[in-house]
Amino acid sequence: MNKKIKKVAITGGTHGNELTGVYLINKFTKNPNLVKKGSFETFFMHTNLGAMKQCTRYVEKDLNRTFTKNGLNDSTLTSYEDVLAKEINQKLGPKGSDNTNVDFVMDLHSTTSNMGLSICISTEDKLSWQVAAYVKECIPELHIFSWKGDTGDTSFISSIPPSGFTIEVGSIPQGVLRADMFFETERIVQTILDFFELYNTNKLEKTYTQIEIYDNVKTVDFPRGEDDNINAMVHPNLQENGYFELKKGDPVFVTLDGENICYEDKDGLYALFINEAAYYEKGVAMCLADKKVIEL
Amino acid sequence: MNKKIKKVAITGGTHGNELTGVYLINKFTKNPNLVKKGSFETFFMHTNLGAMKQCTRYVEKDLNRTFTKNGLNDSTLTSYEDVLAKEINQKLGPKGSDNTNVDFVMDLHSTTSNMGLSICISTEDKLSWQVAAYVKECIPELHIFSWKGDTGDTSFISSIPPSGFTIEVGSIPQGVLRADMFFETERIVQTILDFFELYNTNKLEKTYTQIEIYDNVKTVDFPRGEDDNINAMVHPNLQENGYFELKKGDPVFVTLDGENICYEDKDGLYALFINEAAYYEKGVAMCLADKKVIEL
Structure with a gap:
């Protein structure tokens, strides 16, 4: 018998200009x-x-990026989001407790990158991976991206309880609601809730033993000038691609003057999170990942 | 003989998250x-x-929306942009003078709406329309949108000198550089500069007498609830369309619950500026326009 799941959290508006989650929460509130x-x-x-x-x-x-254990315990951090993170941690956690207020967090995001339906997962937790595998089976076009994030593995809101992950759907501009992706995101939410109902009632037909993932290897910044300004853009070949397999010599950037800058790393890595608006300031033009099947 | 054009201005970053113009100015600066x-x-x-x-x-x-004559002359308006507008007005204008510092302003914008290459023109000025007609002839896929704006006809930066207009290219998310549209926008800029060179040297082959335009009729807001929150989204049929001809009964919105809301106005109006992120707060989900040919 499984240890029953008592409470599942759906969070939206963690980034205030990613409207899919904001309006899904509005819908559920109503x-x-x-x-x-x-x-x-x-x-x-x-x-x-x-x-x-x-x-x-x-x-x-x-x-x-504010849910690190150190940050949550540091009372000298008093920015708007630092204070907020501590409040949210009390509601959903507290993080690290054996008895968190919720058992699972799915955090709803959109991205300006053309990643379609994706789960971004940052934990070794077995249940989280079973959920991801179930969702992938129900929605085969969904991709699983394994990424500890750009600041470490414990800074996401989904890291508060033992289990959880982030849902990323795009491309959607910041500040825009897209109907098709709104309903697709809702479909992922419902599929996750279905999982827990099956899980709690011991009706899951199987335990998943394998899953295909994109495993983060590194991030790549835009080429920048001495003034730190970007002086090359994502190449049009990559722009509309969510998960783009790179081969040595492929153009990946094009300078403002129109010259191609080519990929020089090893063949077979996949570019993803390509041209996400919010990552310009983080120094990330794209992530590079290995595509592989892992054992669960 | 034409009265010669002495100075043409290219402005970018009027909206700080519309990066095409920001980086084209960087390129020209270099x-x-x-x-x-x-x-x-x-x-x-x-x-x-x-x-x-x-x-x-x-x-x-x-x-x-800050370049109204009244606003520019009102010393009690002291917001960041009110002060900035007065400074820019001194550089490019002053507005209303017979001898403005520049003769023409092209202001570079991007939009989250899938409008392709567009000129948004708000003036009766004959030279501005000749420029637009020349650009349209050189770049036939470009559209001309005649719109006084959502606050009156004199609030755009392009209204400072006698002649000018706004260039809108999309869809591009806010905060994102797109290489293809960066170079397309530059092509429009170069075409306009070409016009003035031909104009000044009396080498223009003709005077344009007609032009096809989308003439703004009205704006349409999102359906909203009592709390002012949006409760319906742009319908997927329209989302990817820049200039969409509407017929009575066409679905234009879909509620968060999935019900279609249909168009009930007269047949043949075109929807444009569909789902522009920055217009949510202005109460504009799209503009409706008449497509017609006007005499110049």
């Missing part, structure tokens, strides 16, 4: 029955009301 | 010869450095 299941409680919340109000990613710092 | 012509001076500038630094549309208010 009609909570949409996410009500028999065997567990579903909790949902807007996480960054300040950023949502301004329709910006954050007010002072990226909330979804 | 190599001014790219926009140097024999018969007139080309002036270029970043207009809203504060917004560019934050990568937001504006700091306190929309700079491109």
Whole structure:
């Protein structure tokens, strides 16, 4: 028998200009029955009301890089998002406790990168990987990206309880609602809730033993000048691609003057998170990943 | 003989998160010869450095709605953009003078709407329309949108000198550089400079007498709830369309619950500026326009 899941959290608006999550939470608030299941409680919340109000990613710092244990325990950190993270940690966690208030967090994001439907997973937790594998089986076009993030493995909101991950759907411009991707994201949410209902009632047909993933290897910054300004753009060949297999010599950037800059790393890495608006300031033009099948 | 054009201005970064213009100005700054012509001076500038630094549309208010004569003359208006507008007006204008510092402004914008290459023109000025007609002839896929704007006909930066208009290219997310559209926007800039060189040297082959335009009729807001929150999204049929001809009964929105909301206005209007991120707060989900040929 599984240890039952008691409470699952759906979070949206962690980045205030990623509207899919903001409006899905609005929808569930209006009609909570949409996410009500028999065997567990579903909790949902807007996480960054300040950023949502301004329709910006954050007010002072990226909330979804603020859930490190050190940061949560550091009372000298008093920015808007540092204070908010501590509040959210009390609601959903506390992180590291044996008895967190929720068992699982799915955090809803959009990206300006053309990644389609993706799960970004940052944990070794077995249950999280079973959920991801189930979702992938139900929605085969979905991709699984294994990434500890750009600041370490414990800074995402989904790291508060033992289990969770981030849902990334795009391409969607910041500040825009796209109907097709709104409903696709909702489909992923419902599939996850279905998993937990099956899990709690011991009706899952199998335990997943393998999964195809994109495993992060490194991030690549834009070519920049001495003034730190970007002096080359993502090459058009990559722009519309979510998961692009690179071969030595492929053009990956094009300078403002029109000259191609080519890929010189090993063949077979995949570019993803290509041209995400919010990553310009983080020094990330794309991530490079190994595509592989891992044992669960 | 034409009255010669002495100085043409290219402005970018009027909205700080529309990066095409920001980086084209960077490019021209590095190599001014790219926009140097024999018969007139080309002036270029970043207009809203504060917004560019934050990568937001504006700091306190929309700079491109701040160039009304009343606002420019009102010393009690002291927001970041009000002060900036007065400074820019001194550089490029002053507005209403018989002897403005520049003769023409092309202001470079991007939009999250899939409008391709577009000129947004807000003036009756004959020279501006001749330029637009020349660009349309050189780049037939370009569209001309005649629009006084959402706040009146004199609030755009391009309204400072006697002649000018706005260039809109999309879809591009805010905060993103897209290589293909960067070079397409540069092509429009170069075509306009070519026009003035031909104009000044009396080498234009003709005077344009007709032009096909989309003439703004009205704007349409998102369906909203009592809390002012959007409760319907742009319908997927329209999302990827730049200029979409509407017929009675066409679905134009879909509610968060998946119900279509249909068009009930007269047949034959065109929807454009569909789902522009920056217009959510302005109450504009799309503009409706008449497609017609006008005499120049």
